Amino acid sequence: MKIFLRDHLSFLFLYILNMFFLFIFYWKLGGFETLENVYYFLFLSSFLLGVFLFYRYFSYRRLYAKLSKMPSNLEDTLTSAGNAPVSEGVNRLLREQYNLFQEQIQMYKRKQAEHLTFIHQWVHQMKTPLSVIHLILQENEGEPYIENIGQEIERISRGLNMALNMARLNSFEHDFTVETVLLPAVVSEVINEQKRYFIRKKVYPEVRVDEDMSVKSDRKWLKFILEQLLVNAIKYTEGENKKVIVSAYESEKGKVLEVKDQGVGIPPQDIRRVFEPFYTGENGRKFGESTGMGLYLANEVCKKLEHQIEIKSKPGEGTTIRIVFGSNSNLTRV
Secondary structure, three states: OHHHHHHHHHHHHHHHHHHHHHHHHHHHOOOOOOHHHHHHHHHHHHHHHHHHHHHHHHHHHHHHHHHHOOOOOHHHHHOOOOOOHHHHHHHHHHHHHHHHHHHHHHHHHHHHHHHHHHHHHHHHHHHHHHHHHHHHHHHOOOOOOHHHHHHHHHHHHHHHHHHHHHHHHOOHHHOOOOEEEEHHHHHHHHHHHOHHHHHHHOEEEEEEOOOOOEEEEOHHHHHHHHHHHHHHHHHOOOOOOEEEEEEEEEOOOOEEEEEEEOOOOOOHHHHOOOOOOOOOHHHHHHHOOOOOOHHHHHHHHHHHOOOEEEEEEEOOOEEEEEEEOOOOOOOOOO
């Protein structure tokens, strides 16, 4: 009704102005002999105006209702707005816009699929020469330059794995399996994969996980999350003989996997933005190796697995990140 009134406001103003001048014109010419004629003139004019507005409103009421209520999805825009000429024109316009929009969406989907295919192929192609280089380094172990090359290979390998997992994140629903995962086995496996990084940084892992502790999750993606947390913990821990403590326990919220380091900590102004993509913060600029994607990807995977991620940090004292598994009652394989 509001749109209807606003749409006809100028018409009403013009009609009233026209009636006013006609009334004055006939009054001056003596066209109204009695007061009853004046009343009849006003009543007839108002009645005709009311009939016209009544007809207009009911002819276009579906169009006004459509314009008043915002659609909840794209298909709602295709509902008929009525049979009046203007309504039919609006229907045709919306259908054409919908078709054009669908064409644009399909084009971007094809481009995205091609891009993801390229990323997958490129990452796998890059892993082959890395494996060859790794074998060559093993054959020449003991040479002074081997350790430096090995460090750079590890960095490249982590970057490739991050790119691959980021590409897989867009099709996550087709790439995960819910199962019972033993936390000690996963923790031990990830720590062994990062043992050279631990040794190089002179940081030592400490595991406090019961042997029978298990959770409902996806093993591959859980390893990816834990790897990101451990890499960050090692990277931002300065000084010798520092520890990274990995523990698991029961809490009121559910089972918790915790990674606690004794590193530099996160400044208060950065703590709220660490899960944003490409955000490196003060520590990232200082250490120079941060991509700003590790915690972002870990957080996104946790959301898709229906886990919660919590972070607590104090500059100079270290950072604690917790993965809360909860009940996972809605976590199902799609």
